[in-house]
Amino acid sequence: MKKLLTATAASALMASAAFAGGHAKEVKIGVILGFTGPIESLTPSMADGAELAMKEVTDSGLLLDGATVTSVRADSTCVDAAAATAAAERLVTSDKVDGIMGADCSGVTGAILSNVAVPNGVVMISPSATSPALSTAEDNGLFFRTAPSDARQGVVMTEVLMEEGIKEVALTYTNNDYGKGLADSFQAAFEAAGGTVTISAAHEDGKADYSAEVGALAAAGGDRLVVAGYVDQGGSGIVRSAIDSGAFDTFHFPDGMIGAKLEENFGDEIEGSSGQHPGTDSPGVAKFSEMVGGAFDSTSPFTPESYDAAALIMLAMQAANSKDSSDYKGKIMDVANAPGEKIYPGELAKALQIIKDGGEVDYVGATAVELIGPGESAGNYRQITIEGGKITTAKYR
Amino acid sequence: MEILNALVALSNFVLIPAIAYGSQLALGALGVTLIYGILRFSNFAHGDTMAFGAMITVLVTWWMQSHGIHLGPLPTALLALPFGILGCMALVLVTDRAVYRFYREQKAKPVILVIVSMGVMFIMNGLVRFIIGPNDQNFADGTRFLISARDFKKMTGLDEGLAIKTTQALTVVVAVICVALLFWFLNRTRTGKSMRAYSDNEDLALLSGINPERVVMYTWLIVAALATTAGVLYGLDKSFKPFVYFQLLLPIFASAIVGGLGSPLGAIAGGFVIAFSEVTVTYAWKKVLGYLAPEGMSPDGLLQLLSTDYKFAVSFVILLIVLLFKPTGLFKGKAV
Numbered sequence: 001m002k003k004l005l006t007a008t009a010a011s012a013l014m015a016s017a018a019f020a021g022g023h024a025k026e027v028k029i030g031v032i033l034g035f036t037g038p039i040e041s042l043t044p045s046m047a048d049g050a051e052l053a054m055k056e057v058t059d060s061g062l063l064l065d066g067a068t069v070t071s072v073r074a075d076s077t078c079v080d081a082a083a084a085t086a087a088a089e090r091l092v093t094s095d096k097v098d099g100i101m102g103a104d105c106s107g108v109t110g111a112i113l114s115n116v117a118v119p120n121g122v123v124m125i126s127p128s129a130t131s132p133a134l135s136t137a138e139d140n141g142l143f144f145r146t147a148p149s150d151a152r153q154g155v156v157m158t159e160v161l162m163e164e165g166i167k168e169v170a171l172t173y174t175n176n177d178y179g180k181g182l183a184d185s186f187q188a189a190f191e192a193a194g195g196t197v198t199i200s201a202a203h204e205d206g207k208a209d210y211s212a213e214v215g216a217l218a219a220a221g222g223d224r225l226v227v228a229g230y231v232d233q234g235g236s237g238i239v240r241s242a243i244d245s246g247a248f249d250t251f252h253f254p255d256g257m258i259g260a261k262l263e264e265n266f267g268d269e270i271e272g273s274s275g276q277h278p279g280t281d282s283p284g285v286a287k288f289s290e291m292v293g294g295a296f297d298s299t300s301p302f303t304p305e306s307y308d309a310a311a312l313i314m315l316a317m318q319a320a321n322s323k324d325s326s327d328y329k330g331k332i333m334d335v336a337n338a339p340g341e342k343i344y345p346g347e348l349a350k351a352l353q354i355i356k357d358g359g360e361v362d363y364v365g366a367t368a369v370e371l372i373g374p375g376e377s378a379g380n381y382r383q384i385t386i387e388g389g390k391i392t393t394a395k396y397r
Numbered sequence: 398m399e400i401l402n403a404l405v406a407l408s409n410f411v412l413i414p415a416i417a418y419g420s421q422l423a424l425g426a427l428g429v430t431l432i433y434g435i436l437r438f439s440n441f442a443h444g445d446t447m448a449f450g451a452m453i454t455v456l457v458t459w460w461m462q463s464h465g466i467h468l469g470p471l472p473t474a475l476l477a478l479p480f481g482i483l484g485c486m487a488l489v490l491v492t493d494r495a496v497y498r499f500y501r502e503q504k505a506k507p508v509i510l511v512i513v514s515m516g517v518m519f520i521m522n523g524l525v526r527f528i529i530g531p532n533d534q535n536f537a538d539g540t541r542f543l544i545s546a547r548d549f550k551k552m553t554g555l556d557e558g559l560a561i562k563t564t565q566a567l568t569v570v571v572a573v574i575c576v577a578l579l580f581w582f583l584n585r586t587r588t589g590k591s592m593r594a595y596s597d598n599e600d601l602a603l604l605s606g607i608n609p610e611r612v613v614m615y616t617w618l619i620v621a622a623l624a625t626t627a628g629v630l631y632g633l634d635k636s637f638k639p640f641v642y643f644q645l646l647l648p649i650f651a652s653a654i655v656g657g658l659g660s661p662l663g664a665i666a667g668g669f670v671i672a673f674s675e676v677t678v679t680y681a682w683k684k685v686l687g688y689l690a691p692e693g694m695s696p697d698g699l700l701q702l703l704s705t706d707y708k709f710a711v712s713f714v715i716l717l718i719v720l721l722f723k724p725t726g727l728f729k730g731k732a733v
Contacts, residue, residue: 151584165509197700202706211414212676213705218410220699232533237635245409246546246558265533275456366603 025067027323029054029313030091032102032112034078039104042303046127047073048296049303050101050310053348057314060349064317076103081111088116098323099313101306106131113143123325123332125281125312127305132185135374142327146305146312146369147381148278150178152322153254154185154382156276156397157226158193161252164274166224168196170217170251172238173228175202182228182254198222205233210241218247224273226252232262243269250274258391266388279382280368281396288345288366304345304366305377311348312336315363318355338362338370343366398555403688405557409546415676416669417565417634421573424627425645425667426652427661428620432470434596435616436497438510442623444522444646445530448639449633450490450625452529454481455536462538470540470563485621493617494518501613512517518643525639528546534637539563564634575626576665579619583661588615596659648675649718657726666727671712679705 031050033043054069063069072095082238084103091097100122102111107128117124118140125144126134132151137143161169173179179202187197199220203213217225217238225248230236235257242248243266252277254263262270287345292298313328315335320328323329336349340360343351351361359360369380383394425447432440440446457477468476496517500510542548543566548560583589588611595602595612595646603609628642635641652671656663681701690696703711719726 201704206638206644209414209418209635209672209675211410211418212679212708213412215410215676216679216681216699216701216705219406219684219701221684236533240636241414244541244560244562245414246560247410265535 004227006224007316025064026094026324027063027067027314027317028071028072028097029069029310030072030074030088030095030100031310032074032076032084032088032091032100033104034108035073037076037078037080039078042105045296045298045300045303046104046306047071049292049298049306050127052292052295053307054312055347056335056346057311057352062318062324062345062354063314066320067323069314070098074102076105076108076112078108081108081392084108085111085115087250088379092116092120092122098317099325099328101310101313102126104128104302106134110134110137113137113139117142120125121315121325123316123329124368125309125332126206127217127309131203132181134149135376139374141375142298142314144309144332144371144375146308146365146367146377147302148377150181151185151189152376153182153278153381154187154189156379157186157252157254158189158195158366159397160276160383161190161224162193163194164228166252167194168222169224169226170198170220170222170248171200171226171228172203172213172217173200174256175204178256179228182372186226186228186254187280196222202305203229203234203238205230207234207237208317210234210237211245212246212266213238214241214245218245221373222248224250224252225295227257228254230256231259231265233375236261236265239266239270253384263389265392268386270386271389273386275391276381276385276397278379279396280380281382282364282380283370284344284364284366284368307345308363308365308367308369311365312363314348315343315351315355318324318352333375335361335363336369379381399688401553402555402557403685405549405555405559407686409557409559411680413559413561413565415672417562417568417677419669419672420568421627421631421634421668422648422652422672423615423647423665424572424575424623424630426656426664428575428623428627428667429649429653430656430659430661430664431616431620431623435592435652436501436510436613437531438481438507438514439658440620441511441514441646442518442521443493444615444644445518445525445639446485446489447549447631447645448525448619449628449638450481450621451628451642452525452639453480453484454478454625454629455529455534455577455632455637457481458536470568472537472539472633474524474536474629474633475567478626481629482622482625485625486618488623489617489621490522490614492521493613494639522639522643529639531639534632536637537564537633542655546684550611562634564630568630569636571626571630572697572704575623576661579623582619588612592616600672609651648672648712651712655716655719657728660726660728663726663728670715670727674715675708678705678711679708 008201031047035043051071054071057063058068074091076084101114106129109126123142124304128147130147130150132149135149173183218274227235229240255277258275289298316331317327319324319331319335340362343361343363345366354361372378384391385394398721429443454477457480458474463472481690540563543561543563546560547561591607592612653664654669656667681699
């Protein structure tokens, strides 16, 4: 009887110790996305993606010796900086989250970063903010993103053209933030690489006649015409007019121009043209959708990026052996990049174990994550060429 | 040789596109000007009337293509054009019966009719989108080029290519024929003369026994024919997209006003003034002057007066200047 009592007391003690340990190690991650507002149709599956990673880690019981991870959702509204700041403030001060998965749109992300994350020293990983301005924002090493900056496509475009030996191009862009931003970043990158942009001319979408634009582009000349526009808008009008007048034979198309409509409109008339758009051949995508099953739409934009953002936060915590932002913020780049064992979706438990045993991981995840520069995704692009009137994959980069 | 190169480059990128675009604008502006001269209001639905006529033509063209009816090197759309014109005539006559006649009988002020025509515009706009959808439609066939840039270079040995599209040549030819027919009709036939009389002085025309309803009907029929022709030519040359016709309304009105509202000759001149100003003022002269300048003195800069962003500003500045100094337009139309 005495023995039994001792045993019971001992096990109770142990249990309570374990419970206390577990309780101390409860990790909270804020999920701040625009659940209302312009991208409210995308955000539910983004949040589900992030919470899937958290559930996977909790179930493994390996994070920081058995910590549970809970998600706290908040609404960024995508457009209202004041509301987003207030929501993030609540996450940090009243819910006391240990990291933030978010925000989504570039504007509110910048607001939350400067008003909440930096003053309170909380790590933030955005799955979808793509504005180049965020690359240079004051962040004390707290801000990361699993989406590439728009500036990145300009660099990739430059690499593609340089490899093909094109040194001189004419450039036209659709007159909006997307076109202008892409054109500017491309021009800067191309000129830095020793190329020449002979002219950078805007075109309006849906206009009646583009002969003035094509006249100016042709007069400036160049080996190739870069069309940073939309295939179902003015971009096609420019290409049509340029082919018809014999101004340019080959073109270069960024993401807005690549679609079935391009083949349909021009076919082999644009033979030999090049282009690129976001895309990856990494096995992570397939694994992610297999893992999700039918629970939510795994192919919805930025959903895999959300899973990766949440996973990175937790892996970094494990690597730092702490859930304190100031401790683990330095580890995010380490777990995301080589060297180390490649980690795909569904392998978070394996990753946590490797880190616990003192090994290194290279998180690939659902979107082939590779963080560069100030902590943003290098992005993966599919380079295409037009061959036999069809869009064909040249390679992935 | 250098001078020839300069000339070819200029024709290829400025003269030919501007002449083709100018012809399309002129045909459109003729319709606007006729309505203004005879029915005395600015018809904002004109762009969408063009779209409707062109749409019927596109549908008939498709039907003909599926039955193997072709016109050899010419686009099949020319064969379908009469059907498009008939369809468009039916539409404008129904619109006139259902809408405009009511306001005419009330002797409504022109400004009311303008607003009414905007309502008609939105309905026609919706009708076209509903039937054929808002997307680009391709209906051009036949030979694409009269002469392509590559062939021209091979033939002449020049560095510069000259491309003339079949549709561009066709546009100019058809526009000339239409204008000739219209002027013959207005100046030589009884109905044409009664239309001009009605336009000049409504009361006197009524006193001399001209039936106003007949004049109005003929006007609409001619306008429908002109609008459909302009719409089809435009669609052949560029592409058929309903929204673009709505956008075309602005340059068409600018053409009609610059030329002088109510003056058919002015509408044609206005069309070319607007088209040339859009293309030439924003043209980069680097290439042309590079050929003309002596060796070693070819320009480095683009020599572009204004960026192409401002091409619409250019046509509207011309419009403003004309209205300030000649409020009736270049060809003495009616004051706006």
